[in-house]
Amino acid sequence: MVRFDNVGLRYGMGPEVLKDLTFSIAPRSFQFLTGPSGAGKTTLLRLILLSLKPTRGLISIFGTDVSQIAGDSLTTARRRMGVVFQDFRLLDHLTTYENVALPLRVQGKEEASYRAEVVELLRWVGLGERMHVLPPVLSGGEKQRAAIARALIVRPELLLADEPTGNVDPNLGRRLLRLFIELNRLGTSVIIATHDFGLMDQVDARRLVLAEGRLHIYD
Numbered sequence: 320m321v322r323f324d325n326v327g328l329r330y331g332m333g334p335e336v337l338k339d340l341t342f343s344i345a346p347r348s349f350q351f352l353t354g355p356s357g358a359g360k361t362t363l364l365r366l367i368l369l370s371l372k373p374t375r376g377l378i379s380i381f382g383t384d385v386s387q388i389a390g391d392s393l394t395t396a397r398r399r400m401g402v403v404f405q406d407f408r409l410l411d412h413l414t415t416y417e418n419v420a421l422p423l424r425v426q427g428k429e430e431a432s433y434r435a436e437v438v439e440l441l442r443w444v445g446l447g448e449r450m451h452v453l454p455p456v457l458s459g460g461e462k463q464r465a466a467i468a469r470a471l472i473v474r475p476e477l478l479l480a481d482e483p484t485g486n487v488d489p490n491l492g493r494r495l496l497r498l499f500i501e502l503n504r505l506g507t508s509v510i511i512a513t514h515d516f517g518l519m520d521q522v523d524a525r526r527l528v529l530a531e532g533r534l535h536i537y538d
């Protein structure tokens with residue numbers, strides 16, 4: 320699903336932020352990506368998301384070398400991934416429902432074809448009562464769940480979540496983790512970037528640990 324071979328990345332003329340990364344992400348797998356602040360977790364997620372290119376080394380996503388991916392195939396590869404950003408990136412002028420439905424609207428789908436599915440997903444993440452409000456009136460945890468629902472609505476094969484429990488209390492954090500585990504059981508590969516040891520200790524999952532630009536893997 321994802322393969323890195325000796326990947327290095329530097330921003331501009333700066334130092335190498337990621338060094339000699341070699342690892343792969345299997346279909347239907349579940350893993351945490353961790354390491355101290357500034358270790359490069361977000362940078363690594365951006366490489367997988369095809370929003371950054373490696374300075375050296377080879378990355379292949381869904382079996383295709385990313386240096387060969389452009390135009391339509393880039394859009395197709397991105398559509399197979401769901402992302403939950405640290406800062407949610409909800410659009411404040413659209414309701415919660417409209418935010419979650421947006422990826423499908425962008426794909427040109429008719430509302431009648433997806434309305435029931437969006438409503439069902441909003442209920443699943445516990446936002447059934449909040450679907451018609453605008454994001455500025457949602458709490459931090461509600462925004463987080465809306466961002467998760469928007470990432471899931473495209474039924475991604477690979478879900479990337481950057482600190483998905485960063486803004487919620489431990490109880491909601493546990494519920495969100497169960498949601499990701501359930502999604503993984505349904506067949507999606509999941510990568511959760513987090514500092515939260517309390518969260519990681521709840522699941523016996525693979526850990527990808529970044530430290531000083533290098534990756535250590537604990538299976």
Ligand SMILES: Nc1ncnc2c1ncn2[C@@H]1O[C@H](COP(=O)(O)OP(=O)(O)OP(=O)(O)O)[C@@H](O)[C@H]1O
Pocket residue numbers: 330333336354355356357358359360361362363
């Ligand atoms: N656009 C950029 N331009 C230059 N340097 C950057 C850029 N983005 C990140 N960096 C640097 O790259 C390093 C890794 O940053 P990154 O955001 O990937 O770390 P992180 O592990 O996700 O951190 P956090 O846990 O605090 O979110 C840091 O030293 C950061 O300052």
